[in-house]
Amino acid sequence: MRPLILALALALAVPPLALAAPATAAGPGSGSAHGPRDLRDLARKHRISIGSAVDVAALRAEPDYRTVLNREFDHVTAENAMKWESVEPERGVHTWDDADEVVRNARRHGQRVRGHTLVWHNQLPGWLTRGVADGTIDAAELRTILREHITTQVRRYKGKIRAWDVVNEALEEDGTLRQSIWLTHLGPGYIADAFRWAHRADPHAKLYLNDYNVEWNAPKIEGTLTLVKELQAQKVPIDGMGFQGHLGIQYGYPGDWANVMRRFADLGLEIAITEMDVRMVLPVTPEKLATQAEYYGRALSDCLSVKACREFTVWGFTDRHSWVPGWFDGEGAACLFDENLAPKPAYETLLATRRVSGR
Ligand code: XIL
Numbered sequence: 001m002r003p004l005i006l007a008l009a010l011a012l013a014v015p016p017l018a019l020a021a022p023a024t025a026a027g028p029g030s031g032s033a034h035g036p037r038d039l040r041d042l043a044r045k046h047r048i049s050i051g052s053a054v055d056v057a058a059l060r061a062e063p064d065y066r067t068v069l070n071r072e073f074d075h076v077t078a079e080n081a082m083k084w085e086s087v088e089p090e091r092g093v094h095t096w097d098d099a100d101e102v103v104r105n106a107r108r109h110g111q112r113v114r115g116h117t118l119v120w121h122n123q124l125p126g127w128l129t130r131g132v133a134d135g136t137i138d139a140a141e142l143r144t145i146l147r148e149h150i151t152t153q154v155r156r157y158k159g160k161i162r163a164w165d166v167v168n169e170a171l172e173e174d175g176t177l178r179q180s181i182w183l184t185h186l187g188p189g190y191i192a193d194a195f196r197w198a199h200r201a202d203p204h205a206k207l208y209l210n211d212y213n214v215e216w217n218a219p220k221i222e223g224t225l226t227l228v229k230e231l232q233a234q235k236v237p238i239d240g241m242g243f244q245g246h247l248g249i250q251y252g253y254p255g256d257w258a259n260v261m262r263r264f265a266d267l268g269l270e271i272a273i274t275e276m277d278v279r280m281v282l283p284v285t286p287e288k289l290a291t292q293a294e295y296y297g298r299a300l301s302d303c304l305s306v307k308a309c310r311e312f313t314v315w316g317f318t319d320r321h322s323w324v325p326g327w328f329d330g331e332g333a334a335c336l337f338d339e340n341l342a343p344k345p346a347y348e349t350l351l352a353t354r355r356v357s358g359r
Contacts, residue, residue: 036351039072043312046304046355049112051075051313053275055321056098059105068317068341070109075162077114077274077313078102079323083123087153091127096156103160114274114313115157117165117210118150119194121180132181139185146182146190147197154201163206163311165242165274166198167191171211175223191227192236199237210242210274216254221263228267242274245299246315248331249280249291258302265308272311273303278346279324279334288333293345296336297353304355 036042043050052073058065069076080086081098088094106113128145131137137145154164170191172178182190195207209228213220224241231238241264247253254260261271276299278292303309316322320339325332336347 039347039350040074042351042353043074048303048309049075049311049313050350051077051111051114051311052317053077053079053116053313053315054081054102054105055079055316056081056101058321059101064341065318065321066105068337070105070111072317073111075112075114075311075313076102076106077116079116079316080123082116082153083120084128084149085123085125088125088149091125094152099157103157107160112162113157113160114272114311115154115161115164115205116274117168118153118198119146119166119170119182119190120168121178121182122169124181129181132185142181142185143190143193146186146194150194150197151201154198154205158202159204161202161205163208163240163272164198164202165210166194166207166238168210169212170209170227171220171223173213173217173220175219175221175226177223177227192231192234195231195236195238206239206270207237208240208242208272208274209238210244212244212246212275214241214243215245215247215257215260221260225263225267228264228269232267238269240270240272242272244315245273245276247276247278247295247299248328249278249288249295253295253298257299258305261302261306261309265306269308271303271306271309272313273299273309274311274313275315276313277315277322277324277334279328279331281330282332284333289345292333293349296346297349300350300353301356304353 036045039050050073052069054069054076056078059069078099081102087096087099103113128137132142170178177183177188198205198207209224211224214224228238228241243261265271276296278295280288280292300312303312314336316335318337318339318341319333319335322332322335324334336350337343
């Protein structure tokens with residue numbers, strides 16, 4: 001099934017609000033007298049940001065979703081609404097409503113925003129991929145189109161976006177540059193160009209490279225570090241490294257992650273965990289939830305152990321709206337809250353997570 005259709009099917013499968021689960025004993029606010037009340041409180045205490053990806057349809061339609069999002073998180077990322085196919089579905093026709101809604105809600109609730117994402121090989125508009133494939137868009141024009149896209153989008157939200165995922169998933173698993181539409185037609189220089197154009201459009205936004213499996217895949221770690229050093233040698237304005245953090249309990253925890261973060265921090269970059277979730281093979285069991293809780297806790301504690309790590313963002317906060325079941329067959333339950341917005345053990349573990357070493 002196509003992701004969009006699947007997403008729709010999932011949305012329709014949401015139980016009516018009347019079926020919401022009874023409040024659990026261990027709900028938010030049940031922390032000890034000195035413990036944090038909720039994730040926002042935890043974030044404040046640790047002086048980092050704790051964020052979530054936002055599903056705009058749910059934000060608009062589900063008051064309970066909105067309530068938990070705005071109560072728990074001080075940082076947000078649009079899950080899909082800022083991707084190119086969402087903001088320019090027809091060439092030259094921009095549709096900003098959904099992206100604007102995420103930013104508006106964030107500003108109303110004192111949340112910072114991560115812009116996601118400017119250059120990626122996925123979720124590109126059809127007019128662009130078709131035009132490149134049939135040769136009606138040549139390399140020179142493609143470069144102009146990319147520059148205009150970045151400039152237009154970054155300018156629109158100038159001053160409202162703390163950090164941009166400028167280039168998403170630029171590397172293959174073997175550490176070489178991904179053979180994307182961008183590399184193939186524009187050559188490796190597209191990465192430096194993208195950062196420079198974004199910087200020109202909003203000089204104060206923090207500009208990130210963002211990728212998955214950099215938590216532990218050695219060739220990808222080395223390839224990414226090399227890329228960052230090359231960019232820095234060319235004085236490209238890169239500020240941060242984003243680790244997506246899509247984990248699964250069946251794969252184990254990336255035990256060296258804090259050290260990997262430190263290697264990027266040592267290059268002068270700030271660090272963010274940008275898309276954390278911990279999926280499992282269904283069905284859910286208490287043991288799996290306990291392992292999931294441990295992984296979430298370790299990830300936060302790894303971030304807290306690195307001075308430069310300043311954002312911990314989850315890729316959706318509720319199993320009611322998670323990309324996992326649509327993308328990983330037979331897997332799910334990857335979020336901090338269940339379908340009824342009851343906090344799971346992972347949520348409680350995050351609240352109890354303390355900084356282990358100083359920063
Ligand atoms: C996912 C969204 O969650 C889905 O709704 C969409 O269908 C596909 O993209 N890495 C990323 C994110 O950088 O943008 C992806 O988001 C998940 C993997």
